[in-house]
Amino acid sequence: MRGLKLLTAAALLVACGSSWAEPLVLVVGLFPGAAVLNVDGQRKLVKVGQTGPGGVVVVSADSRGAVLRVNGVERPYTLSREYSEGFTEPKTRQLSVAKGIGGHYWIAGSVDGHPVQFLVDTGATSVAINDGQARRLGIDYRVVGQPLQVNTASGTVRGWRVKLDSVKVGTLQVLGVEAVVLEGGSPTEALLGMSFLSRVGWRVEQDLLVLESKL
Known part of the structure; x- marks a missing residue:
């Protein structure tokens, strides 16, 4: 016992x-x-x-x-490097996108878990959305954003610089992405700009846009 x-x-x-x-x-x-x-x-x-x-x-x-x-x-x-199970290097993840309407690249993705249809714009310095889209995504840009003036094709408009917790397209996810919210109806589509693209690898191959993780 x-x-x-x-x-x-x-x-x-x-x-x-x-x-x-x-x-x-x-x-x-x-x-x-x-x-x-x-x-x-x-x-x-x-x-x-x-x-x-x-x-x-x-x-x-x-x-x-x-x-x-x-x-x-x-x-x-301090900053650590992630390793997958077994401490081997993680596999590179890729996403290939064909040209769509108007010769543009369109990608279905999400912002902070909410679905968004992105138009890829390598000429945009950051992800850009209009104020209506921001409200739909639950972004209180007037409170958390930094006011600024943005020059567009239609002239100067008021905007707010914000930080998005997460932007995801396919299996590629980037955290802490800078974005700009513009007052009014422009841009009509959410622009996937360089604040996201510069943090993943991207290239164009025979009319295919190839995105890949840098991990």
């Missing part, structure tokens, strides 16, 4: 130890006031003061590093 009690106690200690195990935390992206965390394989952009996967809290963050609170303990983290 005594041996059974010892085995039971040992089993309880093992179970408790596994429940208290510290998660594997990597900082895989850094921005002023936010960090991209990978906690046990779950990846998310988390702003300062917010809680991410596994209960990890971002205490502070800038381009040099972040302070995270893990299991109640605060410690500094």
